[in-house]
Amino acid sequence: MASQRTSGPAPTGGRFALWSVLGTVILVLDQVSKFWFERNLDPGIQLPVTSFFNFVLAHNRGAAFSFLADAGGWQHGLFVTLAFVVIILMVRYLWFYNHRTLFALALTLVAAGAAGNLIDRVAHGYVIDFIDLHWQGWHWPAFNVADIAICTGAFAFILDELRGVRRGR
Numbered sequence: 001m002a003s004q005r006t007s008g009p010a011p012t013g014g015r016f017a018l019w020s021v022l023g024t025v026i027l028v029l030d031q032v033s034k035f036w037f038e039r040n041l042d043p044g045i046q047l048p049v050t051s052f053f054n055f056v057l058a059h060n061r062g063a064a065f066s067f068l069a070d071a072g073g074w075q076h077g078l079f080v081t082l083a084f085v086v087i088i089l090m091v092r093y094l095w096f097y098n099h100r101t102l103f104a105l106a107l108t109l110v111a112a113g114a115a116g117n118l119i120d121r122v123a124h125g126y127v128i129d130f131i132d133l134h135w136q137g138w139h140w141p142a143f144n145v146a147d148i149a150i151c152t153g154a155f156a157f158i159l160d161e162l163r164g165v166r167r168g169r
Helices: 013-041 074-095 101-124 145-166
Strands: 046-048 053-060 127-135
Touching: 013 053, 013 074, 013 101, 013 127, 013 145, 074 101, 101 127, 101 145, 127 145
Parallel strands: none
Antiparallel strands: 046 053, 053 127
16 A cells, blocks of 8 residues: 655655754764763752752653553563654654655654663663753653653644644645
């Protein structure tokens, strides 16, 4: 069955390469930041930055918000497989839709973020988180650069869809 595409330019290697470079930069920033925090902070120790922002090293064996972190280990294979499938799909779609700037940005961000967290899961058995936002005793679960990329990519998907709906696509 042939893949259906929306109208527009045919896939180009040049634009795909540019998106790939951006994804690689995000992946490198994610891995370098995790490497630094893993080497320079002890787990659970908070390094205050502002009145609402700390650095804190956390090892997350679950998914977002530590979902299934205490599931006994079976979740590791699920999350590795899911990340691998997401990356393959995002890169495939990026090849065909690299001419749609916002959509391609979303694909790139999600793929790079998923790759960053996949590397952690395979190398360590957990994802390294280090950004801690808090306010009046309330703490958002710790997160990392890959998580920021994934959430920003999800937001870009929503914006792209809303733009398409508005234009009657």
